[in-house]
Amino acid sequence: MQPQIRSLISDKLRQKISHANNVLVMTGAGVSAESGVPTFRGGGNTTVWKGLPFEVISSAGMLERDLPAVWEWFNYRRGLLAALKPNPAHEAIARWQKLFSDFTLVTQNIDGLHQAAGSRNVVELHGNIWRARCFDCGSRHDVRELKFDNSVPVCFDCGGNLRPDVVLFGEMLPAGAFETAAMKAQTCELCFVVGTSAVVYPAASIPEIARAAGAYLVEVNPEATPLSRLCDELLTGKAGEILPRLER
Ligand code: BJW
Numbered sequence: 051m052q053p054q055i056r057s058l059i060s061d062k063l064r065q066k067i068s069h070a071n072n073v074l075v076m077t078g079a080g081v082s083a084e085s086g087v088p089t090f091r092g093g094g095n096t097t098v099w100k101g102l103p104f105e106v107i108s109s110a111g112m113l114e115r116d117l118p119a120v121w122e123w124f125n126y127r128r129g130l131l132a133a134l135k136p137n138p139a140h141e142a143i144a145r146w147q148k149l150f151s152d153f154t155l156v157t158q159n160i161d162g163l164h165q166a167a168g169s170r171n172v173v174e175l176h177g178n179i180w181r182a183r184c185f186d187c188g189s190r191h192d193v194r195e196l197k198f199d200n201s202v203p204v205c206f207d208c209g210g211n212l213r214p215d216v217v218l219f220g221e222m223l224p225a226g227a228f229e230t231a232a233m234k235a236q237t238c239e240l241c242f243v244v245g246t247s248a249v250v251y252p253a254a255s256i257p258e259i260a261r262a263a264g265a266y267l268v269e270v271n272p273e274a275t276p277l278s279r280l281c282d283e284l285l286t287g288k289a290g291e292i293l294p295r296l297e298r
Contacts, residue, residue: 072153121198186211
């Protein structure tokens, strides 16, 4: 059966929200769009920087070929992010951690805006743009404390080259992050998928796991995605407008 397309919140969903103990929310770039963060894919286009599609510049291959260019790309992105603030969608999700006895927030975003809104224990599938990681000793550093005298910053602990602590195409996810998200997906009763095109794996399999295990699956997105056909409800619209309404 096709899920109903609605921007009104159904009585069934309101009941689910009232009774659920175990809730999982997975977010993507769209949750930060109303804060001013550009999404990766939209309207048939993908983000391009200096003529390179982001799948190229944000890839394991580029890291091997041209680490300074990768730093330049992420420095540029941090420059855009520095002035941005969480929006009503981040704030609503942060409140939800107090409303449900077992609440998990899984994000593909690297912007840190969920944490800035007050969310705790966020499962970050794709890392965080505000951290760097040492190629040699693996230690992690706050990017804001690094010196960028040369194009590639170096590790305080061992002097090795640092890289952005984010997951690029062709790289494995951080140890334990996918496993934690998948375990929570298997036991949640209600799963919201907010602002993701649901095309990047293995992240896109988290809502699939939740649905297969019997969760009620709700997508919040202005556009349909490959996940939409699996969902019990589609809330068609902007996260910053829809999520706060779910609380009332
Ligand atoms: C709104 C809104 C509003 C707008 N409100 N909504 C199976 C088949 C083929 C390939 C693969 C496969 N499994 C794995 C792969 C390879 C690859 C992959 O998935 N490729 C696909 C694209 C085909 N995956 C990987 O490489 C992953 N690693 C891996 O699989 O490891 C194992 C392995 C290792 C070695 C070899 C082989 C396998 C790693 C993926 C890492 C993704 N990294 C990025 C970049 C991070 C760094 C950076 O920022 O530069 O993560 S890619 C980019 O996409 C970023 C995002 O987290 C991710 C997802 O994007 P997201 O969040 O969905 O954003 P958009 O822009 O796509 O969508 C925004 C949505 O918001 C839209 O739907 C809008 O409508 C909506 N929206 N306004 C609500 N106001």
